[in-house]
Amino acid sequence: MILFNKVSKRYENGRDALLNISFELGQGELTFLTGHSGAGKSTLLKLIMLIERPSAGQLVVGNIDTAKVGRAAIPFYRRQIGMVFQNHQLLFDRSVYENVALPLVIAGYRPREAGRRVRAALDKVGLLDKEKQNPIALSGGEQQRVGIARAVVNKPRVLIADEPTGNLDPELSAEIMDLFDQFSQVGVSVLIATHDLGLIARYDHRLLSLNDGKLISDGYDTLEREGAY
């Protein structure tokens, strides 16, 4: 689903944010992406979202070679990727329902079909009874679940999460992780960028470790987890 083939990213100021990264994320696979801040996690996610372009190498997402996606096609490309943000990125001038429905409105769904999908997504994250509320009235964990509902409402094949448990206690983090697990089990490829070592240690998922823009480990070995830092 996601294929990095010798991808490098050098910013205009000459800094190499990523160097020669190669890995593949299969369908239904759930992977952690870790590394200290500045190691290149954000850059890697930005490349997948086509916020930034690789300086070298090939990046294929959902069988689409990103180099062939022009500026005008980027919105359509992004519709196949669900993104969960650390700070939720919810809009507080509208209800939970309208927040989750946003990707469907953009994609031109008819209201009835959109309503069905929004309620299914909200049901999945356990917030069906809060659809009419303003997200500002919800707790941090609930806001993050609204963000997840919005990311999956369009049934994306790839789900990207940037520090999804950043401000949550371990119990809420576990709830969020359960959701990601469930999505991967139905075939969604999930990539979770996090520096929450406790969270990583609690699961035996695949782990990609970045250091100074280089991929220093890729595997399931817990020893490697400890050596990641």
Place this chain on the structure above:
Amino acid sequence: MSSRPPPRRPPHHNPQNRPTQSPAAVQKTRGATAAGTTFTQRFQSYREHHKEVALESLRRLFSTPLPTLMTILVIAISLSLPAGLYVILKNAENVSADWDGSAQISLFLRFSITAEQGRNLADELAQHKDVKRVEFISREQALGEFEAQSGFGDLIKELGENPLPAVLVVYPSVTDLGSAQGLRNELAKRTEVELAQLDAQWVQRLYAMLDLGQRFVAALSAALVLAVLLVIINTIRLAIESRRDEIIIVKLVGGTDAFVRRPFLYTGLWYGLGGCLTALLLVQIVLWWLQGPVNALSELYSSKFELTGLGFGVSSLMLLGSVVVGLAGARLAVSQHIRSIEPG
């Protein structure tokens, strides 16, 4: 919108020898699950979306009534100024078209023409189809009038001879300046006439002033339309800035530039429409307010003159123009700012 698939791309090389799908093919399968499969359904969904966005941007304007009202008033005042001046000009033109015989043509006869011949000529000219009435003033009458009015009677007596010619005062039955001038030129050709003079200077001066006024209104309109455009650009720019976070989120979840632009274009349209309707109302209110005094004045001059407003044609044109200016302003603001707001 899902109705617009990206351009088809050739299949590309994949180092892992995996079958790959072109973006167009992905789009096709996703489009089928989206708004509906037929073009009609998709078009209907698109139209519904437009209606919703239009109403939503209107709701947004009403949710901040005071700033909205101020912007609308600025636009309305800018538009009502040239519109009001245009109404004044149009009415002034009506007045001048209605000068109704107040002009007269003075025919100064040659000295060789006797009073008898003069009277005969007056009778003859009175039959002319463009002439209402002719008045004959003999040389003696003219001298008498001059003496009475100027007080130079003694001086004239010392000349020993009457220096004044006989005059025929012709009152034309035609009411427009062009025909009156034509009549003057025709009468000037007669051998008895030394000099023919059309006393319609005030009408000519009025016409000259109206011409000047029209140019002034045109220049003022251009300047104020530009002001309206700038007001709309600035207002929309602020609206874009205040919704910066939303624009970034919309772009991240796959919103096209057109989708991001749409609410702002509708906002511009509403500003143009609202501003123009308010301007038309302002002009109408001023007209109502002037109606009484104008009627009184008109009665004093025993004229049938009536104050006219902008009229349906000009009002519609103004509305259309304002909507275009609103959309153009929004479009300019949006194209300047929305591209610079990108996630990252």
